[in-house]
Amino acid sequence: MARGKKTGGRKKGALNKLSTDLKQEITDFLNDNFDEVKKEWQGLEGKEKLNFYKDLLKYSVPQMQSTSLETDLSKLTEEQLDYILNNLISKIDHE
Secondary structure (H helix, E strand, C coil): CCCCCHHHHHHHCCHHHHHHHHHHHHHHHHHHCHHHHHHHHHHHCHHHHHHHHHHHHCCCCCCCCCCCCCHHHHHHCCHHHHHHHHHHHHHHCCC
């Protein structure tokens, strides 16, 4: 292997075949057994039904990711810095 150079294995950005295959197997299983899952749903009550729904929901709605914002304050103008500072002071005063 050349030093610092990738010479084998998966290409950059390629999907992991095992993960892809496993996800497809799970999807196929859920699709094939959906009628049975619906019957089980009917037998649940209250919190059990909510927990079941919540557990399934994560497979259809993507989870929110936390985000952060980093700003290089040295690139801002004096007016922009004054605006930010005044807004911060105003928020503190209102608390």
